[in-house]
Amino acid sequence: MGFQAEVKQLLHLMIHSLYSNKEIFLRELVSNASDACDKLRFEAIDNPALLEGGADLQIKVSYDKEARTITISDNGIGLSHEEAVANLGTIARSGTKEFFSQLSGDKQKDAQLIGQFGVGFYSSFIVADKVTVESRRAGVAANEGVRWTSEGQGDFTIETIEKESRGTDITLHLRADEDEFLSHWKLSEILRRYSDHISLPVLMQKEEYDSEKSEMVKQDEWEAVNQASALWIRNKSDITDEQYKEFYKHVSHDFEDPLAWTHNRVEGRSEYTQLLYIPKRAPFDLWDRDGKRGVKLYVKRVFIMDEAEQLLPSYLRFVRGVIDSSDLPLNVSREILQESRDVRSIREGSVKRVLSLLENMAENKPEDYATFWAEFGQVLKEGTGEDPSNLERIAKLMRFASTHTDEPLQNVSLADYISRMKEGQDRIYYVVADSFNAAKNSPHLEIFRKKGIEVLLLSERVDEWMMSHFREFEGKQLVSVSKGGLDLAELADEAEKKKQEEVAESFKPLVERLKEVLKDKVKDVNVTLRLVDSPACVVVGQNELSPHLLRMLQAAGQETPDFKPVLEINPEHAIIARIQAAEGDEFADWANVLLDQALLAEGAQIADPAAFVRRMNALLLKSV
Numbered sequence: 001m002g003f004q005a006e007v008k009q010l011l012h013l014m015i016h017s018l019y020s021n022k023e024i025f026l027r028e029l030v031s032n033a034s035d036a037c038d039k040l041r042f043e044a045i046d047n048p049a050l051l052e053g054g055a056d057l058q059i060k061v062s063y064d065k066e067a068r069t070i071t072i073s074d075n076g077i078g079l080s081h082e083e084a085v086a087n088l089g090t091i092a093r094s095g096t097k098e099f100f101s102q103l104s105g106d107k108q109k110d111a112q113l114i115g116q117f118g119v120g121f122y123s124s125f126i127v128a129d130k131v132t133v134e135s136r137r138a139g140v141a142a143n144e145g146v147r148w149t150s151e152g153q154g155d156f157t158i159e160t161i162e163k164e165s166r167g168t169d170i171t172l173h174l175r176a177d178e179d180e181f182l183s184h185w186k187l188s189e190i191l192r193r194y195s196d197h198i199s200l201p202v203l204m205q206k207e208e209y210d211s212e213k214s215e216m217v218k219q220d221e222w223e224a225v226n227q228a229s230a231l232w233i234r235n236k237s238d239i240t241d242e243q244y245k246e247f248y249k250h251v252s253h254d255f256e257d258p259l260a261w262t263h264n265r266v267e268g269r270s271e272y273t274q275l276l277y278i279p280k281r282a283p284f285d286l287w288d289r290d291g292k293r294g295v296k297l298y299v300k301r302v303f304i305m306d307e308a309e310q311l312l313p314s315y316l317r318f319v320r321g322v323i324d325s326s327d328l329p330l331n332v333s334r335e336i337l338q339e340s341r342d343v344r345s346i347r348e349g350s351v352k353r354v355l356s357l358l359e360n361m362a363e364n365k366p367e368d369y370a371t372f373w374a375e376f377g378q379v380l381k382e383g384t385g386e387d388p389s390n391l392e393r394i395a396k397l398m399r400f401a402s403t404h405t406d407e408p409l410q411n412v413s414l415a416d417y418i419s420r421m422k423e424g425q426d427r428i429y430y431v432v433a434d435s436f437n438a439a440k441n442s443p444h445l446e447i448f449r450k451k452g453i454e455v456l457l458l459s460e461r462v463d464e465w466m467m468s469h470f471r472e473f474e475g476k477q478l479v480s481v482s483k484g485g486l487d488l489a490e491l492a493d494e495a496e497k498k499k500q501e502e503v504a505e506s507f508k509p510l511v512e513r514l515k516e517v518l519k520d521k522v523k524d525v526n527v528t529l530r531l532v533d534s535p536a537c538v539v540v541g542q543n544e545l546s547p548h549l550l551r552m553l554q555a556a557g558q559e560t561p562d563f564k565p566v567l568e569i570n571p572e573h574a575i576i577a578r579i580q581a582a583e584g585d586e587f588a589d590w591a592n593v594l595l596d597q598a599l600l601a602e603g604a605q606i607a608d609p610a611a612f613v614r615r616m617n618a619l620l621l622k623s624v
């Protein structure tokens with residue numbers, strides 16, 4: 001049978017780009033073996049017959065110098081014929097195709113990307129030119145075993161075999177120059193380094209020095225080379241950073257070290273242990289609704305399920321790790337999790353821990369925090385709507401771009417903003433646009449720039465939605481500069497306000513004429529103080545959907561209400577002065593051009609671009 005195209009691609013890239021890291025194959029295979037044992041233990045809760053009398057779950061690693069092979073055996077759940085075909089030869093994760101289309105051919109970059117993807121079983125082919133998997137699923141007859149063989153070139157063969165014991169033996173036939181792995185010392189050293197945290201014993205055959213043969217000779221006895229106790233139940237002080245990091249790689253299938261972790265035993269009404277990690281890099285499917293998320297759930301050390309998304313809210317879906325509860329029943333299902341009070345309290349407790357971890361990082365390791373924010377900030381922002389009870393804490397963790405630096409880098413906290421507020425300023429101003437440049441160059445910012453008042457520049461997809469939930473911070477209102485009715489109290493002193501009123505009065509006739517011409521297209525026309533360099537801009541009411549949000553809804557195929565903006569004109573601008581004198585068609589052209597260019601500056605589509613160009617040209621011609 002042939003491999004799925006993506007598997008071929010993965011194998012090719014992996015062999016070439018992960019070569020300097022080749023010993024990871026052992027970690028990946030032991031990790032899979034451990035998962036297979038976890039699954040068996042879980043299924044055996046309901047169906048003890050699956051254990052076939054052998055409840056001692058273990059992993060064995062052996063080598064054969066003559067045959068030049070390494071074998072990793074487990075007595076876990078095993079694979080059926082169908083499962084072997086489905087799992088070893090395809091990549092079942094959604095979004096795989098898109099992921100592979102991003103690979104560039106640059107070895108170093110791709111190695112990092114592949115790491116993010118997780119190579120798993122296929123990493124065997126880094127050191128082996130032939131791999132044989134012999135397996136029998138727990139509970140099926142001995143003559144229903146399966147043998148899967150491949151040279152990693154594009155196809156595999158599959159056949160039915162007789163296999164006495166349940167579980168899986170994976171045999172790697174090493175490539176010509178990989179003899180270094182044919183040693184007890186080498187293999188046990190790798191296992192201790194990468195797999196010490198595995199909660200099952202990883203056994204190797206004992207070896208002793210035989211002075212007659214003057215070499216190490218295998219004994220009949222097998223011994224564990226790892227500690228074989230679940231890492232999270234050990235005392236914090238007994239766990240090294242290296243062990244925490246290796247455990248992270250096991251649970252997350254990530255290649256890189258985590259950014260931070262938090263490990264706690266919670267006692268009281270609800271008892272559980274949590275070991276939660278923040279990754280350094282977003283997984284390729286962070287935005288894929290079907291992508292992996294959530295942490296592993298254990299009940300009293302028994303693995304229950306992967307990706308238990310009920311244990312954390314969706315805005316913390318980047319968190320990886322383990323939660324081990326002492327209260328939940330072993331036969332807990334996803335449905336029960338949804339209802340359970342214990343789960344609710346675990347969830348609340350875990351949210352608090354993760355937020356504390358992030359706060360701590362923001363305070364003490366700002367560089368790590370910047371990495372976190374760049375990768376996951378957009379996800380955390382979803383918390384404003386999803387978790388109002390923690391809004392204040394989430395808000396403090398947010399970082400923004402702002403007019404203080406005018407750079408796209410998001411590194412301004414709300415505390416920074418407040419510390420720079422002008423005297424008399426009691427509001428936090430922001431603008432939302434389609435892109436950073438559109439935000440930075442928004443005409444709505446003109447008066448703020450002139451007065452030296454900082455404005456937060458928001459341009460991510462989630463921002464508009466976020467701001468609809470996030471209206472206040474530490475008693476200060478958050479105000480969009482692109483909404484109408486801006487009471488520019490702090491932007492204008494008494495004298496300016498008085499002047500504004502006078503100006504508005506004197507422009508009344510013009511405003512009325514504009515309203516008449518544009519009556520089908522705008523809700524209202526006003527004189528504004530907010531502009532400096534632009535003749536006009538469009539705004540919407542404080543409680544109305546912004547044009548930016550309307551565009552997003554339209555792009556998503558949603559019905560939207562008819563949008564009519566308010567046109568605001570700048571009385572100081574030469575064009576405004578000029579059009580007062582215009583009459584008839586010329587005035588109508590000016591009015592329409594004014595509106596259309598204000599819409600364009602704001603990033604909106606105009607209803608009739610050809611008419612805009614025609615009017616513009618007519619006006620240009622007159623002035624040439």
Ligand SMILES: Nc1ncnc2c1ncn2[C@@H]1O[C@H](COP(=O)(O)OP(=O)(O)OP(=O)(O)O)[C@@H](O)[C@H]1O
Nearest residue numbers: 032033036078079087088118119120121122168253
């Ligand atoms: N020792 C084993 N026993 C039983 N099933 C196994 C074993 N090794 C692998 N499998 C099956 O093959 C599948 C593919 O394994 P692979 O390591 O490629 O990916 P994974 O572990 O699912 O995820 P990742 O790609 O993130 O490592 C596993 O999900 C599992 O179903």
